[in-house]
Amino acid sequence: MSHDVYVALAYGITAIVIAALILWVVLDQRARRAELSELEARGVRRRSDAAPASETDHGV
Amino acid sequence: MTTTTAGNTFTNLANPTRFLNLSGTVLPWMAGVTALLFAVGLFMAFTAPEDYQQGVTVRIMYIHVPAAWLSMMCYTVMAISAIGTLVWRHPLADVSAKAAAPIGAAFTFLALITGSLWGKPMWGAWWAWGDARLTSVFVLFLMYLGLIALIRAIPDPSRAVRLTAIVILVGFVNIPIIKFSVEWWNTLHQPASVIRLDGPSIHPSMLYPLLVMALAFTMLFFTLHFSAMRAEIWRRRVASMRRRAAQAAA
Numbered sequence: 001m002s003h004d005v006y007v008a009l010a011y012g013i014t015a016i017v018i019a020a021l022i023l024w025v026v027l028d029q030r031a032r033r034a035e036l037s038e039l040e041a042r043g044v045r046r047r048s049d050a051a052p053a054s055e056t057d058h059g060v
Numbered sequence: 061m062t063t064t065t066a067g068n069t070f071t072n073l074a075n076p077t078r079f080l081n082l083s084g085t086v087l088p089w090m091a092g093v094t095a096l097l098f099a100v101g102l103f104m105a106f107t108a109p110e111d112y113q114q115g116v117t118v119r120i121m122y123i124h125v126p127a128a129w130l131s132m133m134c135y136t137v138m139a140i141s142a143i144g145t146l147v148w149r150h151p152l153a154d155v156s157a158k159a160a161a162p163i164g165a166a167f168t169f170l171a172l173i174t175g176s177l178w179g180k181p182m183w184g185a186w187w188a189w190g191d192a193r194l195t196s197v198f199v200l201f202l203m204y205l206g207l208i209a210l211i212r213a214i215p216d217p218s219r220a221v222r223l224t225a226i227v228i229l230v231g232f233v234n235i236p237i238i239k240f241s242v243e244w245w246n247t248l249h250q251p252a253s254v255i256r257l258d259g260p261s262i263h264p265s266m267l268y269p270l271l272v273m274a275l276a277f278t279m280l281f282f283t284l285h286f287s288a289m290r291a292e293i294w295r296r297r298v299a300s301m302r303r304r305a306a307q308a309a310a
Contacts (some may be wrong), residue, residue, distance in 0.1 A: 006177045010123060013173055047300070
C-alpha cells in the first residue's frame with residue numbers, strides 16, 4: 001500500500017469521527033431543547049421558576 | 061478581593077443558568093475560530109516539507125499528536141471536574157465530567173487509529189502489545205468507555221456523581237504513565253519531541269503547523285464540551301420537570 005493511502009485514511013477517518021461528534025452534539029442539543037419547549041408548552045415549570053432566585057439557583 | 065468575594069464570583073460563574081447564557085454568546089465565536097484554525101492548520105500541514113526519513117507519512121503527525129494530547133487533556137478536565145464534584149459538590153462540575161467523557165473517548169480513538177496508520181508504514185506493525193505508550197493509551201480508551209457505561213448504569217444520580225468522580229480520580233494515575241512511558245520503558249514510540257525541558261527538537265517548518273493544529277483541536281474540544289454541557293443541563297432540567305409534572309398529576 002502506498003504511503004499516501006495511509007495519510008488519506010488517517011485524515012479521512014479523523015474527518016468522519018469529528019463530523020460524527022459535531023452531529024451528535026448538535027442533534028442532542030436540538031432534542032433536549034424540543035423536550036424543554038414541549039414541557040413548557042404544557043405548563044410544566046421548574047421549581048426555581050416559582051421564585052425569582054436565578055442568581056442563587058445552583059441546581060441544574 | 062476577599063476570599064468570600066472570590067468564592068462568590070466563582071460560584072456565580074459556575075451557576076448553570078449563567079453558564080447557559082454565557083456559553084450561548086461565546087459558542088458561535090468559538091466555532092468560527094475553530095473552523096479558521098483548522099483551515100490555516102490544514103493548509104500549513106499540507107504545505108510543510110516532507111520528512112527526510114518518513115516522507116509523506118509525517119503528515120499523519122499533524123492529526124495524531126493533537127488527538128493524543130487532547131485525549132490526555134480531556135481526562136485532566138474530567139479529573140478537575142471530579143475534584144469540583146467531591147470538594148464543592150457543584151452540579152456543573154458533574155455536568156462537565158459527564159459531557160467530556162464521549163469527547164475524550166473519540167479523541168483517544170483517533171489517537172489510536174491514526175497512530176496505527178502511522179506505525180504500519182514506519183515500524184512495519186499496526187500494533188505492539190509490548191509497547192508501553194500504545195498499551196497505556198489503549199487503557200485510557202477503555203477507561204473512557206468504562207466511565208460512560210458507569211454513568212449510564214447507575215439510576216440514582218447522586219450516587220452516580222460521587223462514584224464516577226472517585227473512579228475518574230483513581231484513573232488519573234494513567235495520565236503521567238502515558239506521558240512518561242516513552243522515558244520509563246523501551247518502546248517503539250519515539251520520545252517526546254515538543255514538550256521537553258530543553259525545548260522542542262522538531263524543525264520549525266513542522267513545529268508551527270503542528271502547534272496550529274493542536275490549537276485547532278483544543279478549540280474544537282472546548283466548543284464541543286461547552287455544547288455537550290448545555291445539552292446535559294437541559295437533559296437534567298427535562299428530567300426534573302417530568303418528575304414535577306408526575307408529582308403534580310399524582
